[in-house]
Amino acid sequence: MRPFKYGCVVSGENFCPRPELEKQLREFALAGQNLVIHGPRRMGKTSLITHTIGQMKGMRLIYIDLYAIKTLSDFCSRVMKGISKATSEVSFLKKALQLAFRLRPVMAVDPDGSTSISVDTRAAEEPESLGAVMSTLEKMTQDEKSCVVFDEFQDILNLDNARGILAEMRSTIQFQENTAYFFTGSIRNAMMSIFDDMDSPFYKSALAFTVEEIEPRAFSAFIASRFAKGKRRIEDAVIQRILQFADGVSGDVQELCEALWETTEENDEITLVDFPKALELIFSRELGGYETVVERLTPSQSTVLKALAIEKTLQPYSIEFMTKVGKTASTIRRVLDKLTADRVIFQKKSAYHFSNPFFREWLARKQ
Numbered sequence: 337m338r339p340f341k342y343g344c345v346v347s348g349e350n351f352c353p354r355p356e357l358e359k360q361l362r363e364f365a366l367a368g369q370n371l372v373i374h375g376p377r378r379m380g381k382t383s384l385i386t387h388t389i390g391q392m393k394g395m396r397l398i399y400i401d402l403y404a405i406k407t408l409s410d411f412c413s414r415v416m417k418g419i420s421k422a423t424s425e426v427s428f429l430k431k432a433l434q435l436a437f438r439l440r441p442v443m444a445v446d447p448d449g450s451t452s453i454s455v456d457t458r459a460a461e462e463p464e465s466l467g468a469v470m471s472t473l474e475k476m477t478q479d480e481k482s483c484v485v486f487d488e489f490q491d492i493l494n495l496d497n498a499r500g501i502l503a504e505m506r507s508t509i510q511f512q513e514n515t516a517y518f519f520t521g522s523i524r525n526a527m528m529s530i531f532d533d534m535d536s537p538f539y540k541s542a543l544a545f546t547v548e549e550i551e552p553r554a555f556s557a558f559i560a561s562r563f564a565k566g567k568r569r570i571e572d573a574v575i576q577r578i579l580q581f582a583d584g585v586s587g588d589v590q591e592l593c594e595a596l597w598e599t600t601e602e603n604d605e606i607t608l609v610d611f612p613k614a615l616e617l618i619f620s621r622e623l624g625g626y627e628t629v630v631e632r633l634t635p636s637q638s639t640v641l642k643a644l645a646i647e648k649t650l651q652p653y654s655i656e657f658m659t660k661v662g663k664t665a666s667t668i669r670r671v672l673d674k675l676t677a678d679r680v681i682f683q684k685k686s687a688y689h690f691s692n693p694f695f696r697e698w699l700a701r702k703q
């Protein structure tokens with residue numbers, strides 16, 4: 337039994353309660369308030385929403401994952417999939433099949449044994465399919481109070497004619513006063529371009545809500561209890577070190593805890609001495625990914641990224657940093673922009689952070 341879980345949505349005993357946020361989300365869902373939910377990757381947005389809304393009585397959760405969609409047909413299939421996962425009631429599914437008839441839907445059985453609705457790719461590529469799928473979604477929310485979640489919503493920008501698609505979505509969503517639509521995204525700039533640009537169809541159409549770190553005291557207690565469940569004890573100082581190393585990112589915290597658990601034995605008391613072995617385990621699991629990133633770097637990118645990995649406190653545009661890497665401010669800017677676009681690093685306030693803190697540590701140790 338593994339007491340820690342990462343890389344997936346967590347619920348039940350794997351979910352550290354976030355009572356304040358849960359309460360607010362429940363109230364917004366009941367009020368039919370649309371939200372734009374910001375927060376970095378692996379912070380816990382999807383888990384928070386599905387856990388909270390999924391537990392509400394009399395609230396139907398329609399969860400639509402738009403991660404990495406490329407075409408209108410992908411969009412339509414994800415919506416239909418979300419509808420079919422919302423319940424196992426046959427009458428509900430039948431209704432969805434009838435309403436979405438234009439998309440030539442068929443019922444399919446997924447590998448996990450659950451039913452889902454898949455749509456004909458060619459039919460779904462027709463421009464009218466967007467209207468068909470949005471009106472199906474609207475009708476499916478009419479008989480029961482519902483909360484529709486579009487997760488990783490910024491990926492809608494991958495589609496050709498994203499603007500036209502957004503405009504059409506907006507026109508059906510705006511009249512549904514009873515249904516709460518939650519749009520979540522991990523890439524702040526892209527989400528802002530959808531919700532905060534004055535000429536975007538979604539301009540000011542949803543209230544902003546941010547998911548930050550789990551409250552440290554609650555998270556520390558949760559971590560200690562999970563180690564206890566996994567038959568280990570852990571010093572509080574080690575938990576604080578874990579939270580600091582992972583910069584409070586929930587998924588990274590769980591990943592590090594899992595490695596510490598894996599590399600220790602039943603009844604052990606975990607201390608800082610156990611840290612290096614746990615990190616080695618993570619490095620060995622992720623090495624392929626690190627190497628791919630490193631191989632793709634140009635010499636300038638490599639120099640700047642390595643310096644960034646070591647110098648946690650230096651500002652990249654400080655004289656000291658520039659002297660260290662031997663690059664001009666404009667070269668550094670170009671490199672940082674590219675690394676940000678490739679999601680190797682991200683900017684928080686004015687500082688740059690590694691998207692993967694384990695990669696940062698590995699890179700810092702390599703030199």
Ligand SMILES: Nc1ncnc2c1ncn2[C@@H]1O[C@H](COP(=O)(O)OP(=O)(O)O)[C@@H](O)[C@H]1O
Pocket residue numbers: 341342343344345346350351352353354375376377378379380381382383384550585586587588590591
């Ligand atoms: N409330 C929570 N309690 C404990 N761990 C969590 C919690 N929320 C998220 N996590 C951890 O973070 C990981 C990523 O969560 P997820 O909900 O997918 O984040 P996001 O949607 O923000 O990318 C999970 O696999 C889990 O390890």
Ligand SMILES: [Mg+2]
Pocket residue numbers: 381382383487
């Ligand atoms: Mg998510």
